[in-house]
Amino acid sequence: MFEQAFNDEDVAESDLVTRRGTFRAVAFRADGHEHMALVYGKTKLRENVLVRIHSECMTGDIFGAMRCECGEQLDAALSTIVREGSGILVYLRGHEGRGIGLVAKVRTHVLQDAGLDTLDSATSLGLPVDIRDYTPAARVLRHLRVQSVRLMSNNPDKIAALEENGIPVTSRVPLLMAPNTHNIAYLTAKRDRLGHDLPQVEEFSQLPHAR
Numbered sequence: 006m007f008e009q010a011f012n013d014e015d016v017a018e019s020d021l022v023t024r025r026g027t028f029r030a031v032a033f034r035a036d037g038h039e040h041m042a043l044v045y046g047k048t049k050l051r052e053n054v055l056v057r058i059h060s061e062c063m064t065g066d067i068f069g070a071m072r073c074e075c076g077e078q079l080d081a082a083l084s085t086i087v088r089e090g091s092g093i094l095v096y097l098r099g100h101e102g103r104g105i106g107l108v109a110k111v112r113t114h115v116l117q118d119a120g121l122d123t124l125d126s127a128t129s130l131g132l133p134v135d136i137r138d139y140t141p142a143a144r145v146l147r148h149l150r151v152q153s154v155r156l157m158s159n160n161p162d163k164i165a166a167l168e169e170n171g172i173p174v175t176s177r178v179p180l181l182m183a184p185n186t187h188n189i190a191y192l193t194a195k196r197d198r199l200g201h202d203l204p205q206v207e208e209f210s211q212l213p214h215a216r
């Protein structure tokens with residue numbers, strides 16, 4: 006059996022008016038962290054709900070860092086959800102630096118500036134490459150009574166994790182941002198070493214999502 010959703014004391018929700026529109030903000034505690042699901046439009050008991058599972062990235066999401074494309078993906082995912090009229094963005098804490106934390110991530114940046122890629126910079130510090138746990142996302146989607154999802158991601162691990170945790174993924178929606186000189190190495194390592202579904206650099210400019 007899959008884990009039940011949440012005890013009442015671990016979840017709270019309210020309307021959240023944002024510059025993009027009014028979402029339902031569902032704050033929840035899971036695995037020692039406080040996470041958030043932003044729900045737009047009607048998703049309860051629906052199939053093929055447009056979903057983004059977004060891993061916390063303080064540098065990219067809040068400060069607009071260009072080392073990665075996280076901030077742009079966050080913007081694009083929310084815009085797409087609003088444009089389509091419904092969907093859910095799950096913002097997962099504890100995922101900073103693919104799970105190694107903020108201090109460790111910044112330490113890997115120093116090594117990346119010296120030429121190592123995102124994987125080697127972690128392993129050379131004795132750190133794991135990716136220890137993210139997606140079960141809190143599956144739990145909140147179950148709590149929200151979502152029947153199946155269209156997942157906005159380029160990472161096959163996220164699809165596998167949802168399926169393993171009882172949330173059917175009917176399709177994957179690519180979330181491709183145009184590369185810049187600061188994140189091209191990061192994107193290339195994701196494609197070539199982590200198996201993310203990303204195009205070759207020269208193909209990016211022809212993509213509908215690229216900007």
Ligand SMILES: Nc1nc2c(ncn2[C@@H]2O[C@H](COP(=O)(O)OP(=O)(O)OP(=O)(O)O)[C@@H](O)[C@H]2O)c(=O)[nH]1
Nearest residue numbers: 060061062073100101102103110113123158159160
């Ligand atoms: N270890 C490490 N983590 C990073 C670095 N830059 C960003 N991250 C983290 O990477 C996470 C995002 O993972 P990505 O591999 O970029 O993308 P993803 O979420 O797996 O896949 P998508 O769904 O396609 O966006 C965030 O939690 C960031 O904090 C870095 O240089 N080193």
Ligand SMILES: [Zn+2]
Nearest residue numbers: 062065073075
């Ligand atoms: Zn990032």
